[in-house]
Amino acid sequence: MEYRVLGKTGIEVSCVGLGCWPMAGMAGGANWSGIDDDESIATIQHAESLGINLLDTANGYGAGHSEQIIGRALQGRRDRYVIATKVAPRSEDPVEPVQQYIARNCEGSLERLRTDYIDIYQLHGEPDEAGMPAIVEALTRLVEAGKIRCFGISTYETGIMEALMSLGNLSMAQIGYSIVNPVGQPGLEFAETHNLGTLIRVPLAQGALTGKYFDSLSRLDTKDRRHERFDNPRIRSALKKLSELAFLAESGKRTMVQAALRFVLDTPGVTSVIPGAKDRAQLEENAGADGVPPLTGDERARARAIGGAANWPLPPYTSWT
Numbered sequence: 001m002e003y004r005v006l007g008k009t010g011i012e013v014s015c016v017g018l019g020c021w022p023m024a025g026m027a028g029g030a031n032w033s034g035i036d037d038d039e040s041i042a043t044i045q046h047a048e049s050l051g052i053n054l055l056d057t058a059n060g061y062g063a064g065h066s067e068q069i070i071g072r073a074l075q076g077r078r079d080r081y082v083i084a085t086k087v088a089p090r091s092e093d094p095v096e097p098v099q100q101y102i103a104r105n106c107e108g109s110l111e112r113l114r115t116d117y118i119d120i121y122q123l124h125g126e127p128d129e130a131g132m133p134a135i136v137e138a139l140t141r142l143v144e145a146g147k148i149r150c151f152g153i154s155t156y157e158t159g160i161m162e163a164l165m166s167l168g169n170l171s172m173a174q175i176g177y178s179i180v181n182p183v184g185q186p187g188l189e190f191a192e193t194h195n196l197g198t199l200i201r202v203p204l205a206q207g208a209l210t211g212k213y214f215d216s217l218s219r220l221d222t223k224d225r226r227h228e229r230f231d232n233p234r235i236r237s238a239l240k241k242l243s244e245l246a247f248l249a250e251s252g253k254r255t256m257v258q259a260a261l262r263f264v265l266d267t268p269g270v271t272s273v274i275p276g277a278k279d280r281a282q283l284e285e286n287a288g289a290d291g292v293p294p295l296t297g298d299e300r301a302r303a304r305a306i307g308g309a310a311n312w313p314l315p316p317y318t319s320w321t
């Protein structure tokens, strides 16, 4: 497994990480079907033997369930993992000062994760401009108190990254980017220029780029969060177009999943890709992306052209990429 340093932090992360949103399962309206908590715990523990040290979660995933699963899985092995979690950039309570809100939510995450520090603490979306100084101050205090090692933000907006950098030590950004989603490109270029670390979310377009839904959505549980999104003419037609990506796996040297992850890994500005995985078999295949042949220039261009022609729903029109 290749390890890359996250921006200026000195934190070394595996280039393939593990996105733990699906491990929220059906809890708190997360609605990821087919999740078994014991298998989730085994998957997180198996990551270590595959060289994967990076886990991404959020306090909101399954109302804390994803963090709780990580906390259970990492008993006695905390120091061998890098935990990235998130907090929404504003309080639900208009009266609560934002510093207090962030400190309180950090304590909640620490408790669920059963740890005394978070490696990477990310704002889960964009704060209002007026609230930024107080938020950065709160995050800086958490660094000084040793509760978090660094902080960053999940956003596509380079203007927001720049504004936060001017207020304090923003270390990283979480950005969406994949064969179907070029929206993160400016963010990656910005991150490369300013030596910000990046974690790349939704690299498999929530499973659409795995290949298993190209011909049919019948494998998708009707209770799954993606069922309503995918079961419509636009997505069916997109999946049909995306089936042309099968050429990426024709050599037998990489699977469709690994080609999609490799596409991301070889993009300048990318530190680590964080595909969600539901079990050990998926995790093993994802970890294998580290060792497969990179896409050639022609393959990348053809993949991008197919991804673009698929007309996949993208931000700012969707909030799930």
Ligand SMILES: NC(=O)c1ccc[n+]([C@@H]2O[C@H](COP(=O)([O-])OP(=O)(O)OC[C@H]3O[C@@H](n4cnc5c(N)ncnc54)[C@H](OP(=O)(O)O)[C@@H]3O)[C@@H](O)[C@H]2O)c1
Pocket: 018, 019, 020, 021, 022, 034, 056, 057, 124, 125, 154, 174, 200, 201, 202, 203, 204, 205, 206, 207, 208, 210, 212, 257, 274, 275, 276, 277, 278, 281, 282, 283, 285, 286, 320, 321
């Ligand atoms: N705003 C934010 O900050 C934000 C937003 C979204 C995501 N994220 C983070 O990014 C991570 C990744 O995004 P994501 O989980 O939404 O989507 P994703 O990584 O694009 O897709 C994950 C899904 O693809 C399928 N899959 C994964 N590996 C597979 C394999 N080897 N073979 C077959 N199927 C496989 C699984 O679902 P099925 O098997 O059911 O198809 C899995 O749940 C999240 O887990 C989360 O940590 C952050």
